[in-house]
Amino acid sequence: MRDRRRQKEAWKADWAVRKAEWRAREKRRKACGESPDYGRGPMGPPNAFTLLPWLLLGMGAISNVIKGETPNPWIGALGLLVFNSLYITLVFRAFDRRAREAASTRWCLAALGAVTCALALAYGGNWLLFFPLWGLATGAVVRGRTLGPVMFVVTGLAGAIAGLDEGWDTLGIAYGTLVSGMVTAAILALSETVKELRETRQELARAAVDQERLRFSRDLHDLLGHTLSVIVVKSEAARRIAPRDMDAALGQIADIEAVGRQALTEIREAVTGYRETSLAAELDRARGALTAAGIEPVVRQSGPPLAPQAAALLGWVVREAATNAIRHSGATSCEIEVRSTRERVRLVITDNGGGVGSTLPGSGLTGLTERLAAAGGTLAGGPVPGPGRGFRVTAELPVENPETAENEES
Incomplete structure (x- = not known):
């Protein structure tokens, strides 16, 4: 009844x-x-x-x-x-x-x-x-x-x-x-x-909303985590050198302003869903952030140019790994190596720190692992084997030749 x-x-x-x-x-x-x-x-x-x-x-x-x-x-x-x-x-x-x-x-x-x-x-x-x-x-x-x-x-x-x-x-x-x-x-x-x-249509709509929320939360975590880390590092550098060299301190403050403005632009683009991370831009940013934190960056890149999707995914990995190295590793050097062929691309980021960079709870590498898996790739991170200390993040992706992609679209 x-x-x-x-x-x-x-x-x-x-x-x-x-x-x-x-x-x-x-x-x-x-x-x-x-x-x-x-x-x-x-x-x-x-x-x-x-x-x-x-x-x-x-x-x-x-x-x-x-x-x-x-x-x-x-x-x-x-x-x-x-x-x-x-x-x-x-x-x-x-x-x-x-x-x-x-x-x-x-x-x-x-x-x-x-x-x-x-x-x-x-x-x-x-x-x-x-x-x-x-x-x-x-x-x-x-x-x-x-x-x-x-x-x-x-x-x-x-x-x-x-x-x-x-x-x-x-x-x-x-x-x-x-x-x-x-x-x-x-x-x-x-x-x-x-x-x-x-x-079913209602359930798919709810799933799409949940997926969009997850995407936005990942983007926001990656954006703010990296940007705030850079701001904190440059603020500390400005505070340390201000008594000795005011011009250098003002330069660091100018960098903080530029980073803040860039972060605002990226957040607006992430909200509208049109943001695309550039691997080259992320490598430059990582090099600058690592240098400001007192970590010597070594960047090596070889192979043909990457398709935009693969470059965007690897740009997120570089951003997250560099942020973790700055915040958690205590390293003095960090190597970033990108090797690509016409079939696959491999990104390896290694630091000589305490070996805990991406094992901390709340790391964004979990979300990046899901992203790469959806694109047919893999992401792994862990302490460097053998003598010494350090942490290594390895990402692999299948790539598509940009020229081939353009020909197929045309």
């Missing part, structure tokens, strides 16, 4: 939404000077109430009972009451999946068939019209591969029993039974498919 109430409330809510959409659409048509579209209204999904008016097919049998044209009218009236009760129960259960698939629903459908056959054999005539109602209830309850065999049995019984009374008119009863069941099943299956597609 509670499930049925919730289902009824969901139908009402969906109807209200459709009605509001229809009214808004009509207002727009009126504002544009178009004539009202009277042929289309706020149609809701089919429900149990849409199948109840078909009970009017039994009005002929009810009329026979009332006029006394039926032998044993009390038995006929009892049969009508049982048939209508079973039919209403089945159509309401048909729109609740758990109730529809329950064994009790199958027994109700079988009981409805038994009552239909008994009334048709006993009275014939108008009572044969209960067979299409039985077929309709069957199409509403039975789904999937079992629908065909069940409808074959129902139609066969309808044709056989009607043939005893109507002769060639049996074809109309059998055809009506088959069509009512199959059309009802097709409409309800289509309605459920539309509902599932709508839910």
Whole structure:
């Protein structure tokens, strides 16, 4: 009962939404000077109430009972009451999946068939019209591969029993039974498919929003982590050298201003989703940040130019690894090596610090690992093996030759 109430409330809510959409659409048509579209209204999904008016097919049998044209009218009236009760129960259960698939629903459908056959054999005539109602209830309850065999049995019984009374008119009863069941099943299956597609679309929209939030959080972490580290390092350098060399301190402050302005520009571009990291620019920034932090940078680059996507991904890796080396490693030197071929590119960043640069909790390398994996690459980081201390970050990516990409696009 509670499930049925919730289902009824969901139908009402969906109807209200459709009605509001229809009214808004009509207002727009009126504002544009178009004539009202009277042929289309706020149609809701089919429900149990849409199948109840078909009970009017039994009005002929009810009329026979009332006029006394039926032998044993009390038995006929009892049969009508049982048939209508079973039919209403089945159509309401048909729109609740758990109730529809329950064994009790199958027994109700079988009981409805038994009552239909008994009334048709006993009275014939108008009572044969209960067979299409039985077929309709069957199409509403039975789904999937079992629908065909069940409808074959129902139609066969309808044709056989009607043939005893109507002769060639049996074809109309059998055809009506088959069509009512199959059309009802097709409409309800289509309605459920539309509902599932709508839910899937909503879920995909939510997933897209979550993915965009994740992308933005990664970009913001990488941007602010690197920029704030550079600002902190240059501020410390300015504070240390200010008593001795004010001009050099002012130079560091000018660098802080430039870094801050650049960070503002990058954040605006990241918000709009159009930011592309350049590997060459990130290598220059890393070289400057490492030098300001007292870490000697060694940058080596060889191989053909990289495609923009690969360069952007590796630029993020350089930014994150350089930030970690400045903040956590305590290193005195940092080597950055980029080797590329026409098939793959390999980026190796090694420092001689304490070997903990990217193992700290909250490191952005976790997000970068996911990014590279999505592009078919790998990212690994860990202490340098062998004697000495240090930390190494290695990134590999499949690359596409820029000239080939341009030719394919053209």
